[in-house]
Amino acid sequence: MGGSSSKIARKLPKEKSSWAGTRTPLEQGGVQEIRRAMPSRPLAFENKTDAVEVDAKDPQFMSKLSQLGPVRVDHHMQSVRPADSVQQMYRSRLQSEVEASPSHSTRNRLVAASLSDLLESRKTIKSQAELQALAERYHIDVAKLAELARFINAPSVDESTIVKSSNQDGEETLTMMVHWVDPKLET
Template sequence: MGSSSSKAARRLPKEKPSWAGTRTPSEQGSAQETRHSMPSRPLAFERRTDAVEADAKDPQFMSKLSRLGPVQVDHHMRPVRPADYIQNMYRSRIQSEVEASPSHSTRNRLLAASLSELLESRKTVKSQAELQALAERYGIDVTKLTELARFINTPSIDESTIVKGVNQDGEETLTMTAQWVDPKLEK
């Protein structure tokens, strides 16, 4: 920290120290030594020679292979045809799209978006007759809807728990608590 005038100037030596280079042999001599220590055989061949064939043999591997014997093939297996798999996949997709379409809706089955809309609309229902009409509009039995609504609901905000704040970056934040809302039906 501080300005450069407060730091001591770093000075490098102008001469080589006496010990420099004493641990490593000279470059010229080391290259000749490594050439003499390496074998004179070539590292690669253009075609397979007897030396290459002998190097490629692995006697332990061959003995283990011969112990295993020939491969037993089960000819009673049914062949797998990728085309059949793809056709089945397309059939199941078409079937699910047909079941999900509004024109051919199956009773008591909804898409996730429709279920969310139904549960949100259910919160504003005032009477049993309105609940019956809402269930009919979505193609679901009232008993199934009430059974489902015991365990699943859409989030609602408790207005009394909203807290506004500002974080360190100056961005406004909102914090609130979710609550479970059931319709208040008149009997």
């Protein structure tokens, strides 16, 4: 996905071959001669003829079928309904989205985008009062936010570690280090 270095390059010939674009000229009556040379046999039949029956026989196919034998059907099998599990997944996802929506009054539940915004905003706060206001804006308890922030954070790029490089095809890549940013709260 993405870079052209992961795609196979299509190689085309550098020069045209000597026969490219040329056609064999047909004589004026050449088409009629070709049609006369073909047997005058119909392309389709209304009834099966002996020729059709012979053409339809495939001895190798028939021998393979006879080796397989008759089909055994287990009538006690239960049908698999993958659609039920998919619908259950969609229902639970929808319920989770509804519970995390701002119009719903559930505390300590956020959708992923809101969680990312919360963690990004948390990096810039300076005091405990700002932390309390931020937690209230996102309907999350300050204790839950502190517990969550111990293990999850939004990535922060260390500007001093950005390295630009390019490969032989001229593609540029950026490599950088990210670091964990915790706000420095004034007490």
